[in-house]
Amino acid sequence: MTSIFTDMIGSRLFSQRVFNLQRQGRAGTNAPIDGSEAVVVGAAHALDPAHDWVLPQYRELVGLERFGPEVLDRYVLYSIGHPDGGHIPPPARVWPPQISLATQVPHAVGLAWGMKRAGATGCVLVFLGDGSTSEGDFYEACNFAGVLDAPVIVVVVNNGWAISTPTRTQTRAKNFAEKSHAFGIPGVNVDGTDAVAVYEAVADARSRAVAGAGPTLIEAVTYRLGPHTTADDPTRYVPTDELEAAKERDPIAVMRTEMQRRGLWTQEWEEQRLAEADARMERAVVAAEAAPLSPGELFNHVYDEPTPRLVRQREAFER
Amino acid sequence: MTSIFTDMIGSRLFSQRVFNLQRQGRAGTNAPIDGSEAVVVGAAHALDPAHDWVLPQYRELVGLERFGPEVLDRYVLYSIGHPDGGHIPPPARVWPPQISLATQVPHAVGLAWGMKRAGATGCVLVFLGDGSTSEGDFYEACNFAGVLDAPVIVVVVNNGWAISTPTRTQTRAKNFAEKSHAFGIPGVNVDGTDAVAVYEAVADARSRAVAGAGPTLIEAVTYRLGPHTTADDPTRYVPTDELEAAKERDPIAVMRTEMQRRGLWTQEWEEQRLAEADARMERAVVAAEAAPLSPGELFNHVYDEPTPRLVRQREAFER
Amino acid sequence: MTTTTETLQTMNMLEAINHTLHAEMGRDERVMVFGEDVGINGGVFRATEGLLDRFGSERVVDTPLAEGVIAGAAVGLAAAGMVPVPEIQFLGFSYQAFHQIAGQIARLRYRTRSRFDVPITIRSPFGGGVRTPELHSESLAAQYANIPGLKIVLPSSAADAKGLLATAIRDPNPVLFLEPLRGYRMIKDDVPTDEHLVPFGQARTVAEGSDVAIITWSFQVELSRRAAKLLTDEGISVKVLDLRTLVPLDTESIVEAVETCGRVVVVQEAPETNGFASEVIATINDEAFYSLEAPVQRVSGYDTPYPVGMLEDFFVPDVDRICDAVRRVAGMVT
């Protein structure tokens, strides 16, 4: 529980730092995690970083510290627009952010399918937002996962909004877990402000997945506490009272209260964790901003070996 | 009931004739209706041809005689590869066959949405196959229909197969009606070999639709009694016993028995209807094969008016 | 041919688009605007600002997040007699709707022999240079240009944004109306406030010149104009031709430019291989080959995926690269 909380407050701090980098012109558009900490960190803690994979959307990478320091380090690189930000190296089993919404769900299903065929232990967890469930990819992939009995956990992070679009405009389904009926797989609805509840739901789903019992769709309900991204002005559309009510269930506050109740928390302890996170982030930012980059990198990794035309273009470029 | 039966036996006859035209090299690939007569004709009879629209997949047009003679006439043209086959003229409110599976569902939702906005009475019925439900378009469209409360009826014709792929390979969903949970709309499962049952289900859905109560997903369960298309060899994959069992529930035989029981049927009467259908089809084929076609038609209807480049291409073509 | 009136107002391109949507929705109540975040949020760039308030939620509709059905529903709306003006939030996400745009919208008239008009205008921003996330910047016009049945329109000025968008919305054929992200606020000019229609298929001469012709479209017109200015000082007289619409293509103006200058540079932001510049060169080959005094020069993005922020400026053509190409074709460098 303490390690979950540590990662949650860390994730919010990391996220705020990246947000501020954008405000200072040092990073590109990015999406803060505020409100999703319990979902992301709770889920991550139910997984086995040595065997399981995580495919994020774009908001989650700051909460995956458990999967290795490479994740955050590369996410910072990604945020400042460095190409190496897309390469999260082994042993971290995490994919880079996915901007094209819901396209990561087919990838996750394919990966789980391949792991199953290879007899690998482990499973795949994929995050997507409530809005992203409206994309065909989500449905096609979940349906295929059902048919394949693929060891995949699909986590819908329902934070109430897709930019300015509220969930009632996304769907008339009773809730997002209900969509599991369309695929004949278990659907679970969990309080996404409660990290322990998320942890347990994912742990259950993981047991089923690795036991060969197939996929699970989990909806974790929370509320987006910040703007959609650095480019967004939520005051145009988020009702103040709704937001204020949601802040009462801020996942970090919820967990802090619970830990306090159990005598696991002191102000000092949290401050120390935050100071560590701050130092850790500082190192990541310094490293990222110092990372070398040659313009010629533009031409690398299009193919394993460049085509003659790319060689010619690169030569012209370097003149 | 007699008119439903008349259209059912007519549709099978029309379909067989088109199938034979292909065998004689007089028509292109086509898909026989065998097994879906009750679904198509039952549904058509629950609609109001003066106000409602039908968007078929490709197997249904022979069963839509109720929507006007233009439908079959143009379908025959379509089958022989004449471009006018894609133009089913007013007043018939039927779209031409759709080859790109499930793309017609978004069209149907858009049409229903537009009718709703225009305050038109009537609704839209769209057919798609069990296999086609795996496409993203189906899900995206049904989900949007739910949000819009669009007056649309989505009929999944579950004939057990998508070419060689059985329904258990399409989905683990309990059945296709269950998929309605993903959209928060009513889902109805009906015996697709029973035209009256289909009629009633569609009539109910229509009442809801025109009353502003939104869309319905109907699954009509039947069995494909013929090959997928003229290009298919089902003996490679259809289990004989399954097919034989299905033939026991041939929708035409089912209805004939019921009519007999009610004293509505005689051999003579059916033969007369078939003779009429035969003559009607003969006229359609003769007309289709006599329909003029100038090669220059290739260039018409790309835009309302040809671009200069099309004009140049046409001039070159005509030289 | 261009219909204009006397009242002008300085607007940036975004304002011109917003103004035109207001005007067209006011003119024809069949016009409907829909897509992701176009309603209460007024679009992520505010292109649709104020439409919801003014025209109501029946005509200005926030949709679920699903480009396929946004495009696909437009087909049905058109058949119901509406004039759909869907927005795809960024052109990169039109890939999710490609089957509906390329496979259905582009072909509906042809396959139904005009039973249905298809007065659909798909608006979408695109183009690089502004550090957007992945798949937000791609220039995909060439991938659509090989699909008969679509018209492809790319304004490069605020006035044209108005005149071409109004023409698009009134056109009974499907139009891809592609808006240069980088120009949204940067491009500012005088826009006629009354009725203003710019016909399709008529290129615009942005700068007169006689040594070298730059043929281009969209934001590259602005870059080419700047290049032309610089080159004048070097004594090269550069004509800049803005194609405005790729389909239909104004072949006559292209031929005229080749005949006038004999030397040509084509500028595009898309990757080189099979970008629309290739078609311009092929068209010149067909229609004006004997007027060419040197091979046409292409200035393009490279054959790499559109890169992330820190590499972006190396990918996107800039004034320098355009100037180099002009000098090369003019025989001033090799």
Added chain:
Amino acid sequence: MTTTTETLQTMNMLEAINHTLHAEMGRDERVMVFGEDVGINGGVFRATEGLLDRFGSERVVDTPLAEGVIAGAAVGLAAAGMVPVPEIQFLGFSYQAFHQIAGQIARLRYRTRSRFDVPITIRSPFGGGVRTPELHSESLAAQYANIPGLKIVLPSSAADAKGLLATAIRDPNPVLFLEPLRGYRMIKDDVPTDEHLVPFGQARTVAEGSDVAIITWSFQVELSRRAAKLLTDEGISVKVLDLRTLVPLDTESIVEAVETCGRVVVVQEAPETNGFASEVIATINDEAFYSLEAPVQRVSGYDTPYPVGMLEDFFVPDVDRICDAVRRVAGMVT
């Protein structure tokens, strides 16, 4: 460079593809074949016949009817260390997977800086002349050619179908392997039965000649070969160059052909505007402009949607149209 052995067997193209899939699945157990109807039915054309029986349902998988996830799952399978060989039943339906192919598969290596290899080969039949239903015949290679990261391979003989498919499956990059429907049974030639690899980016001279060069690919190679034969009798010596792969492109062989003949015809089945012929012409403009003695002639489909059966033969280039173009470029007619 082409590796061959001595044992030959006459096969049609379909048999060669089937034979190669058997061989490659036998060679490398990471290879997986999946798609609609590829299993028990052996594919709607029987290209995958016998694979399910021989390699089992773990490696040969009938999928649900959803091209998006067929392509998208290939990304994940590749990351899991598999070698995915998905089939899209007809290329027209790759539109449903365009967002995964163009937006994801093509970019996976680039965006992950080669963390993941992408040894995906998407097989798909296409092309006209055989009276298929709508959207079954479209030639879409050009729409993919503008997407960096893909390789685009189009065999025109049975032997090449084998050699190029084997190379594709072993290539760690994504390959679109496009099979000409019309050639499936019509094209028949001698195929090496043992290991046979044809490298990408090396065009093949199908007929030698010195007056006019026809540059083409896929089934149009067969038509061009026939045209070349007829034209010899008229005294025109025609070279036929089969590009084999559009990406990577064998620019050297193109230049050589232009230098040899000075007069060029490019033949494609796709619509004219922005078809891949435009890129060939642009490449000639870049690299061999001064060797051209006349404008390059394009023989293309027209800028119309692919038409229905009765109009098909008017759309698809045929031997007559190719001969006319050759005569035109040779200056024999105007």
